[in-house]
Amino acid sequence: MLLADDPKVAGHGGPHPHLAPAFVPADQPDVRYHGVRGPLAADGTATVFDLAETALAAARDALGGVPLTLTGLAAADLSGRLCSGDRGPQLRLAADGAGLAVTLHPADGSPPTARLHAGPSASGAHAAGTGAAAEPDGAAAGTVVEVKPAGGLLLAPDTIAALLAAAAEALGGHPVELSTLDGVDWWAAAPDRVTVLAAVAPDGTVDATAYALDGTQVCALRGLRFVRTAQTLVSPEEAARWTASGYRTRWERVDVPAGTPTGTWAVRPASPIAEDLAVAVAAALATRGAEITEGRADRIVLVTGGEEPEADVTAALVAAGREAVATGARLSVVTSGASDAAGAVPRPGPAAAAATARVVATEIGTAWGLLVDVPATGAADAALALTAPELPEDELAHTAGGWHAPRLEHLGALRGRCRRPGSTPNAGTWSPTAWTRATRPSSAGCASTACAAWPR
The missing domain is CATH 3.10.129 (Thiol Ester Dehydrase; Chain A)
Known part of the structure; x- marks a missing residue:
């Protein structure tokens, strides 16, 4: 104070x-x-x-x-x-x-x-008494730079920038970043033009000094230490190599046929925020002929809302997954605003819920049903996807452009190919369904025969 x-x-x-x-x-x-x-x-x-x-x-x-x-x-x-x-x-x-x-x-x-x-500090005298900036031992050739008015500052920003550039040049011109600075000498306000010199000491530190054109010292940076950034910067060639081994998710237009629901259905909100959408989804399922129950069911549909606490959604998903495995039911999850299929930025809450649902899907294997993302008013669309005949997808998103399924797309020259029974995906894509079916345990306790094959 x-x-x-x-x-x-x-x-x-x-x-x-x-x-x-x-x-x-x-x-x-x-x-x-x-x-x-x-x-x-x-x-x-x-x-x-x-x-x-x-x-x-x-x-x-x-x-x-x-x-x-x-x-x-x-x-x-x-x-x-x-x-x-x-x-x-x-x-x-x-x-x-x-x-x-x-x-x-x-x-x-x-x-x-x-x-x-x-x-x-000792007064800034003429360097070597010559009236011009003398070159210290081991320094790079002096460079004259223009200095803009500093608005009352003692250390003009243009002067500091020129001193740092001279120090980097004295170290060989490699990309460097300032690590530490021991001290500063100040003798006078910078004129409109200065000469900068830098010298490297035996311990690797650099002293850089600015002189007026008459040779008088203006200011100096002492004990500059730098770190090389060349080891952390990625060259264009290296960046291209890494890009060539990367993938991204794209959304592919798919058809979702209408079907007839079978068995009993339990539709539950993951939190109070999701109650309205859960009620709408249950009503849409009933309209399609589904038998809705509040007790044990053949199909469990967990509906997430908007920005409910992640802990609540995670707890609800884990509990529903355990119930599905224990009772032989299939678990599906409905989100709203979790995908970027329409080109919009996903909402954080629904996106987090969808990510957790994917983890639960991997854990419960064949007890998993479908992850479906619809607009806030898309309860009928969700009911259509949930009651569709056996789909080759385990994740769908509905937008104004129709239904979409995610595909893993290679970014570089290596082109992945998926082999899924009864399907021939486009070259260069890897269906998440093939991956999940290849890695999630089947009802027999082992991986299914579907696989993701890559060219050698």
């Missing part, structure tokens, strides 16, 4: 985009507090350069505008929450020898997330 309301506090400091005016306790003249604005006051967006800018600005204000060296940045942690409600973090600066101990305090009062030291 800032000390602005403390009567022992006096206000100090000039304007800076990242800082509120300083407050100095009257009984602690060697301590200053700054409220923090800008990137550090927006959780999850601040970088180490935002911290360096803010700390340098506060230290420059406290020390009278002298050139500065800021260290300790490598140990700073900006990954956590710095703000609390509408309150941002604050900087505390305390006298420490010839410099200042600078700490960044989150607004919730938790321990400091950065402990830095700022002190006077």
Whole structure:
């Protein structure tokens, strides 16, 4: 919490985009507090350069505008929450020898997330006394870059970007990402053009310095450490290879013939949210001649609603699956809005219910019936699919374009072929039915003879 309301506090400091005016306790003249604005006051967006800018600005204000060296940045942690409600973090600066101990305090009062030291730096003299930027030992050739006005910032973003680019070039030009930064030297505001140089130290760290065109030093980044990204980036060739071994689900138009229901039917909602659709499905089944019962039945139809809790749906699906296996019934599930057959984005709740239903289907084998997805007003369509003669599909979706069944489609040159008794699917597709029938146990306790065959 800032000390602005403390009567022992006096206000100090000039304007800076990242800082509120300083407050100095009257009984602690060697301590200053700054409220923090800008990137550090927006959780999850601040970088180490935002911290360096803010700390340098506060230290420059406290020390009278002298050139500065800021260290300790490598140990700073900006990954956590710095703000609390509408309150941002604050900087505390305390006298420490010839410099200042600078700490960044989150607004919730938790321990400091950065402990830095700022002190006077040697003045930025002409490099080698030549009036031009001399090249440090081991540095890459200097590059002149344009610098846009920085809006009151000490470390111009264009200068920082040029220094990082020079450091990466000094490391061989490989794709790299910044890992840590030890410290920053600041001597003067950047002019409209600077020359940047970078040198690699024996330990692999890089120092990068920006000079004015007259050779005076402007700022420097010390102890830059990078990680190679070439090992994590996927080349176009590698991406193509992986794509060639991948699959996606597409929806194929199918016909669903009308049939006559047999046996007894129990239609149940997975949760109270699904009661209206369950009642409509039961009525549509009765219209088609199904005998509806509330007790033990030959066919169990579990109806899911919209965004009911996943735990409720999962519990209902597991219980229905166990009942189907124990009683010899067949379990089917009705969802609404779970598929993307019509090109729309599936709704999260129904999509999760459908995914769980597929798992239950795999577990209960021949006790599984059908997973059918229909619009909210599609109870009659659901009844048609549920009472259809024995279908070669175990999942269907109804849209304005009719009935669709999912197909697993190869993305690359390898073309899968399915062999299902009595069918000849299109080359390049793999029917989920063939897979489920090949992997779900049959009533005899072993896999059926249907299989999914792939070319060698």
